[in-house]
Amino acid sequence: MTDLTPMKRQFRKIKEENPDSLLFFRLGDFYEMFEEDAITASKILNLTLTTRDRNKPPEEQTPMCGVPYHAARAYIGQLLERGYKVAICDQLDQKPRKNSPLMRREVVRILSPGTVTDGEFLDARSSNYIGSVYLADGAGAAAFCDVSTGEFCAAAFSGEHSEEHIINELGRFSPREIVVSEGAAESRRLGQFMDMRLRCLKVADDGRFELDPCEQKVKAQFGVENAEEPFGGSVPAVLAGGALLTYISETQKCDMANIRSVDLFEGGKYMELDYATQRNLELTKCLSSGERRGSLLSVLDMTKSPMGARTLRAWVERPLLSVVAIKRRLAAVTELRQNSVMRGELRRCLANLGDMQRLMSRVVNKTAGGRDLLTLCECGSELPRIVKLLTDCSSPLLREIFEMDSLEDVTWYIERAVCDKPPVSIREGGILREGYSEEVDRLRKIRDNGAQMVAELEARERERTGIKKLKVGYNKVFGYYIDIPNSAKAGELPPEYIRRQTTSTAERYYTAELKELETEIASASERICELEYDYFCELRDRVAEQVDRVQEAADHVGVLDALCSLAEVSLRQNYCCPEVDLSGEIHIADGRHPVVEYVQSDSLFVPNDTHMNTGDDRVAIITGPNMAGKSTYMRQTALICIMAQIGSYVPAKSATLGIVDRVFTRIGASDDLAGGQSTFMVEMTEVAEILRNATRHSLIILDEVGRGTSTYDGVAIARAVLEYCADPKTLGAKTLFSTHYHELTVLEDSMPGVRNYYITAKKKGEGLIFLRRVVRGSAEDSYGIEVAQLAGVPQRVVKRARTCLDELVKNGGSAPAPVRMSARAADYDGQLSLGDTASDEVLARLKTASVETMSPIEAMNLLYELKRKLEG
Incomplete structure (x- = not known):
């Protein structure tokens, strides 16, 4: 480096200290990037790549590009969105020091996807998590933090399925960045999930998971003498939490006083939802679009504040297991629902609130400006009104919110100090009100x-x-x-x-x-x-000292907003208050799918009953045509249970629901090509996880298990899974099982607790009318050909399929007597006779084909395949 200029030496030194970040190096009114950083950034930000070394040979020139200082935030946002870290290196002097040609420069902040706190880089209605995963010797733990709000959560696991539980938590929190221990980094399964599902930035171990430094970090952060205390005595959780706190402090380079406590996910507190269930039930995002619209959250979320939106989302992702806690929420929702005047006034006040949690985090991190404090002041001015409106409330949860701190003193000294229209920069003057100094x-x-x-x-x-x-x-x-x-x-x-x-x-x-x-x-x-x-x-520091009070008030506001939202939705959608108990029974009268009903508001949704218990009605085998509504019916039952356990009213005429400890789903067909798994392998993996983790208190939703393989194998697997779920000696869980394998309906006569149901449909001519009603018994037909016709399969193919089906039925269905098809071109007039000569290969293929379980496209592909063989 001896031949480098002083400025380049300074850049190289700072860059070596931040090798994993794109370095924004302040030079006058620009942030400049050099060398590899410049090449990377110029491609992403569409910047012109240039150099100051034009007199040197190309191989000796230093690439560079830059962005104006005042416009840097927009460019930084693009880089964060693409998963890059950005180190902000600022000039700390106004002019060079004596005996030095250089300004003093230091990295004042590192922005990364998981640690950013600036509102313009974040979705106000969603949390922005960074996670940490520890895995070693059969024990595992995960910790998650939203640096922008101070929320900090952790969970610890032991045993051979620790990986599985960690993946469920990763799916629930969807962190944008993860600090990964050496053991976790070596896990192929965890690695595939993070790379293919989360697509998040991974941060290497780098010694952050050493026990002594982790313990010291935890003690200092939470003010405890024993580092295991906030983590329920779990050493793996201390390691995950300590490593996460260490990484956050490295990026924020300031006090993290807004991270005040640990929300420990202990058994018996929240329902654990595996990743497949979160996706299949579309709790927070639509499966087909990946967007919020079309999810359960999109129906329930009528919140008015950012705190309320994030609180409600957390409730949807973490249903409660305590009957007492559920009833506390339901009592508050009921009282708000019954008092429309108070609810309307509360919602108007809540709509005036800014993001108190994220504002306070910026205050603590010393990045808040005058406008931030003024917004916080405006929030504080609404709190006394909210408290006054709750004066006559009687439900325990609303009484608790009524007792919240209204922060009048904090509001007063901000209002006294900051002028009505403060500038963006706090270094330009014009920020203080006249008379303050x-x-x-x-x-x-x-x-x-x-x-x-x-x-x-x-x-x-x-x-x-x-x-x-x-x-x-x-x-x-x-x-x-x-x-x-x-x-x-x-x-x-x-x-x-x-x-x-x-x-x-x-x-x-x-x-x-x-x-x-x-x-x-x-x-x-x-x-x-x-x-x-x-x-x-000085004022900002004074406000920062009140972080506990402000964050606690913000938490109360978030809960109140979420409760008001549930009350508002329950009225608009005509929901009922569920009775929640520990009976283990599910009784739903006229239940409806909350999302389908909401999206199809212009058409009538056909409601259905559900009755299940741990005795005679444990397992429901559901048959009926494709498109009749089997999956919708099963999903609605699961969603109604989850809604009740978050403290929400439910879409039904009435509902009595025993607590379910977990909800499992195996719905739909998808493959994992990148992970090397076929559709059937994915299906069997999910089924295995369900059977391994479900208990007799769980609710299991299984949709057409076994359809991804041959008919005989599929029937055998489906029956074995059904028997395992139904038998109290092996599991005995409440199970909804849809299938086109009508052979399974005989289990009603041979296994206690199994009941047959079917979705009604009416044949009209060659068409089909779906009646959508669930009734006792089993369907006589799957109407696969009629569904193919509805889907728009060419009429010639539909007609041919009917002929094939008639011949198959005539010859014994799935095991017809040996027949031959004619392969003579002269005999072919657009129809092929199953009675004519044909190859044994075609006959064997037909023997293994299951018309009832075929989708329209599968049926069409089969027919084209047989046609090619016979012409062949």
Whole structure:
């Protein structure tokens, strides 16, 4: 580095300290990027790549690109969105220091996808998590933090299925960045999930998971003597939590006082939802689009504040297991639902609130500006109104919110200090209200009325000396001076007059008062900026000391907003209050799918009953045509149970619901090509996880298990899974099982607890009308060909399929007697006779084909395949 310029040496040194970040290096009014950083950033940000070394050979030139300082945030946002870390290296001096050609520069902040706190880079209605995963010797733990709000969660697991539980938590939190221990990094399964499902930025171990530093970090952060205390005594959780706190402090480079406590996910507190269930039930995002619209959350979320939106989302993702906690929420929702005037006023107040949690995090992190504090002040002014509206509430949860701190003192000293329209930058002045500081007011007067103050001094000196032609003048060489013409001079001048210059016509003097006024006028603007900045930082620190109070009030506001939202939705959608207990039974009268009903508001949704228990009605085998609504019916049952356990009213005429400890789903067909798994392998993996983790208190949704393989294998697997779920000796869980394998319906007669149901449909001519009603019994037909016709399969194919089906039925269905098809071209008139000669290969293929379980496209592909073989 000896041949480098001082500035390049400075850049290289700072870059070596931040090798995994794109370094934004401040040079004057620009942030510059050099070398590999410049090449990377120029492609993403569409910037021109240039160099200052044009006189050197190309291989010796240093690539560079830059963005204006004032516009940098937009560019940084693009990089964060693409998963990059950005290190902000600022100039800390206004001019070079003595004996140095360089400004002092340091990395003042590292922005990464999981640790960013600036509102413009975040979705106000969703949390922004960074995670940490520890895995070693059969034990595992995960910790998650939303740095922008201070939320910190952790969970610990042991045993051979630790990986599985960690993946479920990763799916629930969907972190944008993960600190990964060495053991977790070696896990192929975890790695595939993070790369293919989450697509998040992974941060290497780098010694962050060492026990002693982790313990010290946890003790310091949470103010405890025993590091295991906040984590329920789990050492793996201490390691995950400590490593995460260490990484956050590396990026934020400041106090993290907003991270105050750990929400430990212990058994018995929240329902664990595996990743497949979260996706299949579309709790927070639509499966087909990946968007929020079309999810359960999109139906329930009528919140008015960012805190409420994030709180409700957390409730949807973490249903409760405590009957007492559920009933507390339901009681609050009921009271808000019944008092429409109060609810309306509360929602108007909530709509005026800014993001108190994220504002407070910026205050603590010393990145908040005047506008942030003013918004926080406006939030505080609404809290007393909210508290007053809750005065007469009786439900315990609303009474608890009524007791919240209204922060009137915090509001008062922000309001007293910050002006109504503060500037964006806190270093430019103009941020303090008039009257807050006498010194700032005096300097503002000097800055704004300098000429008037000089004129007033001039008048005083005329009166004092009696020289009417005395003037105060100014030039760039001498500054301000008192000019006394020779013709006007008479007698002695005051002793404080000091001669500055003699001209042919006058004498020029100055006084200490004039010199001081000159200095104040010249430096007033600069001094005002310095003083206002100091006063503002002092105010911000004072507000930061109230972090616990402000965050607690924000938490209460979030809960209140979520409760108001559930009350509002329950009225608009005509939901009922569920009875929740520990009976283990599910009784739903006229249940409806909340999302389908909401999206198809212009058409009538056909409701259905559900009755399940741990005795005679444990397992429901559901048959019926494709598109009849089997999956919708099963999903609605699962969603109604989840809604009840988050404390929501449910879409039904009435509902009595025993607590389910977990909900499992195996729905739909998808493959994992990148992970090397076929559709059937994915299906069997999910089924295996369900059977491994479900208990007799679980609710299992299984949709067409076994369809991804041959008919006989599929029937065998489906029956074995059904028997395992139904038998109390092996599992005995409440199970909804849809199938086109009608052979399975015989289990009703041979296994206690199994009941047959089917979705009704009515054949009209060659068409089909779906009645959508669930009734006892089993379907006689799957109407696969009719569904194919509805899907738009060519009429010629549909007609041919009917002929094939008739022949198959005539010959014994799935095991017909040996028949042959004619392969003679002269005999072919658009129809193929199953009675004519044909190859054994075609016959064997037909024997294994299951018309009932085929999708329309599968049936069409089969027919084309047989046709090619016969023409062949």
